[in-house]
Amino acid sequence: MRVVAGLVLGYAADRVLGDPRRFHPVAGFGRAAAALEARDHAPTRLRGAVHVAALVGAAAGTGVLLDRMVGPRSGRVLLTAAATWAVLGGRSLEREALTIRDQLAAGDLAAARRQVRNLVGRDPSTLSPDEVARATVESVAENGADALVAPLFWGAVAGVPGLLSYRAINTLDAMIGHRSPRYREFGWAAARLDDLANWLPARLTVLSTAIATGSTSGARHVLTVVARDAPAHPSPNAGPVEAAFAAALGVSLGGSNTYDGVVEDRGRLGDGPAVTVADLGLAVHLERSIGLISLGLIVVARGVVARRRSRRSRRAN
Numbered sequence: 001m002r003v004v005a006g007l008v009l010g011y012a013a014d015r016v017l018g019d020p021r022r023f024h025p026v027a028g029f030g031r032a033a034a035a036l037e038a039r040d041h042a043p044t045r046l047r048g049a050v051h052v053a054a055l056v057g058a059a060a061g062t063g064v065l066l067d068r069m070v071g072p073r074s075g076r077v078l079l080t081a082a083a084t085w086a087v088l089g090g091r092s093l094e095r096e097a098l099t100i101r102d103q104l105a106a107g108d109l110a111a112a113r114r115q116v117r118n119l120v121g122r123d124p125s126t127l128s129p130d131e132v133a134r135a136t137v138e139s140v141a142e143n144g145a146d147a148l149v150a151p152l153f154w155g156a157v158a159g160v161p162g163l164l165s166y167r168a169i170n171t172l173d174a175m176i177g178h179r180s181p182r183y184r185e186f187g188w189a190a191a192r193l194d195d196l197a198n199w200l201p202a203r204l205t206v207l208s209t210a211i212a213t214g215s216t217s218g219a220r221h222v223l224t225v226v227a228r229d230a231p232a233h234p235s236p237n238a239g240p241v242e243a244a245f246a247a248a249l250g251v252s253l254g255g256s257n258t259y260d261g262v263v264e265d266r267g268r269l270g271d272g273p274a275v276t277v278a279d280l281g282l283a284v285h286l287e288r289s290i291g292l293i294s295l296g297l298i299v300v301a302r303g304v305v306a307r308r309r310s311r312r313s314r315r316a317n
Contacts, residue, residue: 001306003159004299005077007152010084011295018091025086029059030171037176041186049189052172056193059168063161083160087167089147090291093119093140094284100136101280104129119143121178134275137283138253141245142238144287146170149208149294150201156298169197195236202237208293209244212286222247225270229254232267239269246270248286251279 033055040051063083070079096118103112112132113124119139124132150170154162173194176187206226210219225247226240233239233254246253246269254269 002076003080003156004302006080007084007155007295008299009077009081010088010155011152011291013081013085014088014091016091017085018095019089020086026167026171029055029168030175033172033175041182043182043185045185045188048176048186051176051186052169052189052193055172056165056168059164060161063159063164067160080155080160080163083163084151084155087151087155087163090144090287093143093147094287097136097140097280097284100132101277104133104277104280130274130276133277133280134253134255136280137245137249137251137275138238138242140283140287141242141253142235144290145202145205145237145241146198148287148291149205150198152291152295152298153201153204154197156302166197169193198237202241204294204297205290206240206244208290208297209241209248209286211293212289213248218248229267229269233269234264234266239267243269245283245286246272249275249279249282251275 036051036055040047066079066083067076070076096115100112100115100119103109103115109129109132112129113127116124116127116132116135116139120135122135124135127135147170151163151166154166156162158165169190172190173187175190176183177191177194178184178187206222210222213219213222222244226243228243229246230239230243233242242253250270250272252268252270252272252274254266256265
């Protein structure tokens, strides 16, 4: 129960406090990764794989060391809670989305274009207000899975080492998992490892989104849209998550985006009208519901596994 209690407390801390304002450990990891990259970068997959293995291994090792250093049960709960709070990003994601909503509602498109750069990798310089809104909703969907559901999932699977390892993987993907000339080969391992680490959490996010609709017909519609539209998206994880979001909100997502001057078609996700600024508040509310539902499912699953292990242990004795 230590892990479950720590995850719940860490989730609550993120809801109340958001990201740490100063000395954020993820930011510190990013600086260390950038410093290492300056020394070991080369345009090869092998060099990129070694870079990723070293950094993710260091994160996992730190988690194992911290877990062993903290002895009492209450101390381990607090350690898990602190690690969970440090790696979650749900509240901060919501703040960004609501800031963009307010900027668009006030007619300040230039500010909204600048703000949305905090969430997306696409070029926002020519986006219309509705296109900025679409980019924001897609980011809330994808980053909600990456920054909320996935850390909780890996925390439940592997405790503090799982939390730190996952955040290292996801951070490296954000830093170098691009198709730009510099990272096309060097960042390949980071991108593929992130795809692997997020495969199950993305499906959990889809399930939570279906449940969040609150009805059997709504859940069925979400799953139908995901099965039909997600394969058109180039990402094996963002596609299902964004398709589920589109279905739950009753809007359409996807389309053409520009990354580093390259236009990428992400397909049409959903059957509804295009996203507008009015949908941003609804998207944030949906993301909150998905996070809470996912946490509940994870806690229940962890409890079931623990009970089964306990029964096997008693039978063995």
